[in-house]
Amino acid sequence: DAMVIQNPRYQVTQFGKPVTLSCSQTLNHNVMYWYQQKSSQAPKLLFHYYDKDFNNEADTPDNFQSRRPNTSFCFLDIRSPGLGDAAMYLCATSKPSGLANSPLHFGNGTRLTVT
Amino acid sequence: EDQVTQSPEALRLQEGESSSLNCSYTVSGLRGLFWYRQDPGKGPEFLFTLYSAGEEKEKERLKATLTKKESFLHITAPKPEDSATYLCAVNPGGYQKVTFGTGTKLQVIP
Numbered sequence: 001d002a003m004v005i006q007n008p009r010y011q012v013t014q015f016g017k018p019v020t021l022s023c024s025q026t027l028n029h030n031v032m033y034w035y036q037q038k039s040s041q042a043p044k045l046l047f048h049y050y051d052k053d054f055n056n057e058a059d060t061p062d063n064f065q066s067r068r069p070n071t072s073f074c075f076l077d078i079r080s081p082g083l084g085d086a087a088m089y090l091c092a093t094s095k096p097s098g099l100a101n102s103p104l105h106f107g108n109g110t111r112l113t114v115t
Numbered sequence: 116e117d118q119v120t121q122s123p124e125a126l127r128l129q130e131g132e133s134s135s136l137n138c139s140y141t142v143s144g145l146r147g148l149f150w151y152r153q154d155p156g157k158g159p160e161f162l163f164t165l166y167s168a169g170e171e172k173e174k175e176r177l178k179a180t181l182t183k184k185e186s187f188l189h190i191t192a193p194k195p196e197d198s199a200t201y202l203c204a205v206n207p208g209g210y211q212k213v214t215f216g217t218g219t220k221l222q223v224i225p
Contacts (some may be wrong), residue, residue: 006158045212045213073132075131092158092173103164104151111156
């Protein structure tokens, strides 16, 4: 089955120690997203790629960066994690919004703990 | 600013007790409204897309409807396996961006 895969499922890092989360997709979708979701909150969009074009949300901290080396893979880098960055990080893909039926397809997330 | 508000925050039903979840929205121009199901510790799973007022979609015990200001997710004769958080999201159009509500946490008791 075509899918979105996130690794690792659980990540523990120390305060200030850089961490990278990864996402791969077999859907061949143009658009890839990173969302942050804290307990009982709505997923919050951090940034997205439309093909190789990177789009950062205005309120995404500089501490968060992303790379998309090819269509299938996307990475989220947190340069200096703080305690407030502990959350579930969700990767999603979609076709371009101009097409009908272009919902988001999510991976199962990476749960980040900062100690 | 685009806003999505879901109610109630939590809902507890007996198995077989039908009910509805509400999603009200304010957007500049609606391109699509989406319903997702999210199980604990997992990513949201797509359920439905609705595009225009009056549209309805059904899947098993779930039926989603859309008006100009809100959407309802009707759950008919729910089963314990329907327990999850149901998220509503809107695409205001013209951009690759979706705004989510905070969800309704549904618990169905046997």
